Amino acid sequence: MFPLVLGQLRQRPAAFAGTAVALLLAIAAVTLFGSLFAADLATPEAVRKAAAGPGLMVIAGAFGEIAVLVAFFVVVNALGFALRQQHRELALLRTVAATPRQTRRLVRGEVLVTVLLVSVPGWALGAVAARWFLAALQRRGMAAPGVRVPGTPVPMLVALGVVLLVGLAAAAVAARRISRIAPAAALTASSTEHARTGVLRLLAGAGALAGGVLLLRLSATRPADQVDKAGQAALLASLVLLVAVALVGPFAARVLAAVLGGPLRVLAPGAGWLADANLRGYARRLSSAVVPVALLVGLSGTMSIMTFTAGRAAAAAGGTGSSASSVTSANDIWLRQAELGMLVCFATVSVVNTLVAVTADRRREFALLRLVGATRPQLLRMLSAEAVLTTAVGVLLGATVAGAATSAFSAAVTGSAVPPLPVATCGWIVAGAAALVLPGILVTGRWAVGGPAAELVGGGRD
Secondary structure (H helix, E strand, O other): OHHHHHHHHHHOHHHHHHHHHHHHHHHHHHHHHHHHHHHHHHOOHHHHOOOOOOOHHHHHHHHHHHHHHHHHHHHHHHHHHHHHOOHHHHHHHHHOOOOHHHHHHHHHHHHHHHHHHHHHHHHHHHHHHHHHHHHHHHHOOOOOOOOOOOOOOHHHHHHHHHHHHHHHHHHHHHHHHHHHOOHHHHHHHHOOOOOOOOHHHHHHHHHHHHHHHHHHHHHHOOOOOOHHHHHHHHHHHHHHHHHHHHHOHHHHHHHHHHHHHHHHHHHOHHHHHHHHHHHHHOHHHHHHHHHHHHHHHHHHHHHHHHHHHHHHHHHHHOOOOOOOOOOOOHHHHHHHHHHHHHHHHHHHHHHHHHHHHHHHOOHHHHHHHHHOOOOHHHHHHHHHHHHHHHHHHHHHHHHHHHHHHHHHHHHHHOOOOOOOOOHHHHHHHHHHHHHHHHHHHHHHHHHHOOOOHHHHHOOOOO
8 A cells, every 4th residue: 555655646746745835834833833832831830920911822822723724724725636636546546446445545645644754844843933933922022031942742743643633534525525436437527527516515615604704793793802802703704714715616716717707708819718618617626726816815815904904993093092902012913914924824835836736737638739739829828818817716705705804803993894905915915816826827837738748648648
């Protein structure tokens, strides 16, 4: 089984490299905040009280809650996509007498090997980040000078165990469909895409949407002295809503692509028509590319608009102990910026990994188009049109989530559901998303459209 695991990892290096990076960041995030918890527990109470503020454990809990959840979101998305790319290989194994149990064991082995490969660098990154973050808190008087990160391996072991459990759970869900159907049907399913989103997936998406709405209501109805809790609820609501987007992504992406594809067909009759047909025909692939963009735009927009709204509220109150004073203090603003930086890092990794893997996996498709007369410049123009449409769909979904979350937060802070917008910041967020999507698709696309077409279509070269 071990040689098969290594063979699968070598066959699709782009997809599993992305998964490895996501797992590494998840291990680092859990190690970071676990180390801060351990530091607080190992410090005598008299030393902990030397610093003003809520305390290291409260800060680490509030800061790490969203960061760790986002890390796991990125892991599940990357791992699910990587395993979906293996459906053909797994289906072939089923046709040569591999049992469903053996198929699932192979998938679990891939996850286990990948997690173990990235565990040591993840631990090291998390430990360094914990010491840096603690030092930054101490410089700002938010943690006592005598607090030190202990040398215990418990946070590292907890990080390994938690990330491994998340990875195995995601792998079990991804491998469920291909391992339960008949071998011949599995091989057929590996080369086609379902036109409909499954009922269970839609129900799960509806449940996540309902949970997000409840969190929005919780945020909007917080009293004036709980603005920080309103912000935390709004940020958590944005993440839950993004989970709903991921679950109903194929359906939502197909609808938005249909709406935006019309103008694209008019502006670019050749490449635009082909790009629109590709994206609507392969909604799951489009969803895989769109969800990380929505994650980046949704979380960045939510954090930026919330901070701007709180600042405006504090300025309007004249800084005289208003309900927003705790949110807009220098330390809290620094914490918000640090949290935003970490979330943007996770989302950026997810965007780049997914787009590179999605585009690289289409070499055979591009080779077939070349065999029927398409030229490489035509394919690159098609990819350019796809990149523009992917960016537009992702930005719209992310902006919708950010708008809902910040509206609830604004209702709690200002009494109005219409938050003030930092126009320049929002513009930079959209520009940043485009700067990741367009080069990510086109640079990989230049490589993917190369090579001997006949050999690629025949499967002799990958």
